[in-house]
Amino acid sequence: GNSVTQMEGPVTLSEEAFLTINCTYTATGYPSLFWYVQYPGEGLQLLLKATKADDKGSNKGFEATYRKETTSFHLEKGSVQVSDSAVYFCAQGRGGNKLTFGTGTQLKVEL
């Protein structure tokens, strides 16, 4: 069946460090891929998305590239800020079908 695997957290970084959060998926066909962010006490918000192979989603300095060969969609940011501290969820799905979510990765950014 469909699944999403994310790296375990928490990930703790110093401000201005480089961020990578790994995400791999298994699916039949070619799903759309998403990253959601959840700030403390809030719901999930869509951060970025990609709908086909080699697409790059980007938003607020975050990027992720849809890699069909490695079935991956790793989240990256060149220089994190304290305000990026949140839980990040990778997800896959398409066309109104139920999204499959990863378990989430907590990011803590310290001064």
Add this chain to the structure above:
Amino acid sequence: NAGVTQTPKFRILKIGQSMTLQCTQDMNHNYMYWYRQDPGMGLKLIYYSVGAGITDKGEVPNGYNVSRSTTEDFPLRLELAAPSQTSVYFCASSDDRDDYGYTFGSGTRLTVV
């Protein structure tokens, strides 16, 4: 442009009490979902609906019921609340576009004591 609205934001229930968590969306989405999120955990799907009058069980439906009489509303009913239902509940909606994903509500934090 309200999106997905959940009420209440917080609630404390006693064991055995019942309540309804409300969810309304104003985007004319056919698909709606209820998730629960336990501390430090990911999302678990409780129930979902692909349109008015149609509902189906998700991963953890026991102890819950839903109805979908209109496109806009998807209430979640808890019968005979138990401490294991202490959680944060999120409602979400989507349409059938491949690139849409979900729009989430802000959540209801429920404590059963």
